[in-house]
Amino acid sequence: MKNLLQSELRKLVYLRANWLLLLWSGLFAALGTVAPIFVLNSENNRMGFSGTTTPEGINAVFANAAGGYLFALIMGILVMTNEYRHGTAVGTFLVTPKRSTVLYAKLIAAAFAGLVVQIFSYVMAVSSGFIALNFFEPHAPVPMELLWKVFRASVLSGLVLGIVGVGLGALVKNQVAAVTGAVIWTLIVEGLVVAFVESVGKYLPAGAITGLVDVDFGKNDFNFSIANYLTPGPAILVLLAYAAAFSILAMRTTLRRDLD
Amino acid sequence: MSSSTIEFRDLSKQYKDVLAVSNFNAQILSGRVTGFLGPNGAGKSTALRCLLGLVNPTSGEALINGGPYSALHDPIKKVGAVLDSRGFHPGLTAMQNLKVMASASGIDFGRIAEVLKVVDLEGATNKRTKGFSLGMKQRLSLAIAMLGDPEILILDEPANGLDPIGIVWLREFLQKLASEGRTILVSSHQLAEMQNTVDDVLIINKGVLVAQGTIDEIRQGKSLEEAFLDLTLRRSA
Numbered sequence: 001m002k003n004l005l006q007s008e009l010r011k012l013v014y015l016r017a018n019w020l021l022l023l024w025s026g027l028f029a030a031l032g033t034v035a036p037i038f039v040l041n042s043e044n045n046r047m048g049f050s051g052t053t054t055p056e057g058i059n060a061v062f063a064n065a066a067g068g069y070l071f072a073l074i075m076g077i078l079v080m081t082n083e084y085r086h087g088t089a090v091g092t093f094l095v096t097p098k099r100s101t102v103l104y105a106k107l108i109a110a111a112f113a114g115l116v117v118q119i120f121s122y123v124m125a126v127s128s129g130f131i132a133l134n135f136f137e138p139h140a141p142v143p144m145e146l147l148w149k150v151f152r153a154s155v156l157s158g159l160v161l162g163i164v165g166v167g168l169g170a171l172v173k174n175q176v177a178a179v180t181g182a183v184i185w186t187l188i189v190e191g192l193v194v195a196f197v198e199s200v201g202k203y204l205p206a207g208a209i210t211g212l213v214d215v216d217f218g219k220n221d222f223n224f225s226i227a228n229y230l231t232p233g234p235a236i237l238v239l240l241a242y243a244a245a246f247s248i249l250a251m252r253t254t255l256r257r258d259l260d
Numbered sequence: 261m262s263s264s265t266i267e268f269r270d271l272s273k274q275y276k277d278v279l280a281v282s283n284f285n286a287q288i289l290s291g292r293v294t295g296f297l298g299p300n301g302a303g304k305s306t307a308l309r310c311l312l313g314l315v316n317p318t319s320g321e322a323l324i325n326g327g328p329y330s331a332l333h334d335p336i337k338k339v340g341a342v343l344d345s346r347g348f349h350p351g352l353t354a355m356q357n358l359k360v361m362a363s364a365s366g367i368d369f370g371r372i373a374e375v376l377k378v379v380d381l382e383g384a385t386n387k388r389t390k391g392f393s394l395g396m397k398q399r400l401s402l403a404i405a406m407l408g409d410p411e412i413l414i415l416d417e418p419a420n421g422l423d424p425i426g427i428v429w430l431r432e433f434l435q436k437l438a439s440e441g442r443t444i445l446v447s448s449h450q451l452a453e454m455q456n457t458v459d460d461v462l463i464i465n466k467g468v469l470v471a472q473g474t475i476d477e478i479r480q481g482k483s484l485e486e487a488f489l490d491l492t493l494r495r496s497a
Binding site: 006011086087088092094095096097098260 | 312315343361404
């Protein structure tokens with residue numbers, strides 16, 4: 001297992017595409033905190049969120065620092081689908097015929113990769129947010145508790161979404177289809193459901209992450225209230241359930257499949 | 261007499277409407293080079309994939325040293341396989357691809373330079389494999405197969421896409437491996453090459469074994485190509 005894990009980590013480190021993805025995740029997350037600062041402080045703010053002179057406005061900005069989880073999901077998908085896309089699955093399973101062992105190594109590697117993506121995104125987002133806030137003095141203070149809550153959500157979402165990505169990759173196999181589906185789901189479908197059908201959305205990964213972040217944005221035009229989402233405890237359980245479900249999915253699909 | 265290293269016992273594989281391999285029985289003797297011949301779609305690759313545990317047989321079994329591939333301890337150190345000219349990531353260099361495989365099986369990285377030398381790829385060590393020619397890819401596949409210094413080599417169409425120089429190189433490479441006493445099972449369409457290289461021959465057609473024996477028994481004084489055509493096309497016509 002140790003050897004296999006080292007091999008998986010080498011694949012992650014050697015591939016330039018992974019470094020590019022990490023960079024994109026940081027830029028995406030940074031945009032997620034910087035853009036709201038400018039929007040909330042513009043004279044034409046029609047979103048209904050408070051400006052950054054209020055604690056709710058600061059919450060609305062820094063809650064986005066956990067928003068790079070899409071890239072953790074993509075990283076997990078790549079960990080699995082690269083094997084099929086480039087035919088390396090044959091070599092991998094020849095070295096380790098016990099496929100469950102390979103899957104365990106991939107799940108751990110993907111969780112680690114997701115964690116790295118989310119920590120990097122968080123650092124980029126928070127530091128960019130602080131820099132951007134300098135242009136809009138005075139602003140409300142940024143409490144450590146807020147940063148801690150978002151960091152907690154970043155770490156857990158990175159671990160879980162990396163694992164979910166492996167499960168998706170094992171199920172779909174086609175890399176383009178899996179990544180495209182993940183992007184459409186995360187950025188459009190899930191976003192709309194979480195925002196407008198909270199009774200369902202709170203149980204989706206993005207909804208559970210929102211619950212785990214656990215900060216309120218104040219009154220706004222979207223009628224967003226954190227009270228409509230899961231509290232951090234149940235949100236963690238929901239995310240762990242997704243990790244478990246997709247791990248089982250990865251196992252069941254990969255263990256039985258013929259490699260032609 | 262040589263003992264049996266690889267054995268197919270009543271092996272069958274059904275894909276939906278296609279019976280790829282049907283009650284296939286054969287034995288590969290240790291220390292010999294066996295050519296696995298058959299027309300396209302005859303079931304060669306399916307049989308080899310069943311042997312390597314990549315495809316689940318519908319019935320029967322394929323054994324290496326008396327057991328399934330999955331039961332081998334450190335399989336890459338006992339069996340090296342080339343199944344196609346992919347098998348490595350195009351975004352990685354030859355060295356990185358070999359490190360990934362070596363680290364997965366706990367093989368010392370010092371072995372990488374040795375196998376790159378064996379397959380004449382020393383000059384392309386740090387080149388990304390997406391820039392490799394087909395011949396270079398085949399050589400890298402062979403290098404990966406040789407990483408564990410295995411006693412048994414299973415090669416599926418290793419000459420596919422090779423130019424004449426590559427084919428000559430492959431012939432000499434296989435002869436060198438054979439002279440070291442390794443067991444080699446090689447499928448190929450290059451019948452003239454096979455005639456000069458193999459000790460034994462297996463011929464499969466439409467999933468069924470049609471002939472097995474030493475090269476002389478199969479040829480019966482004819483060229484291997486003539487014998488092959490007699491046993492496949494003309495017999496099934």
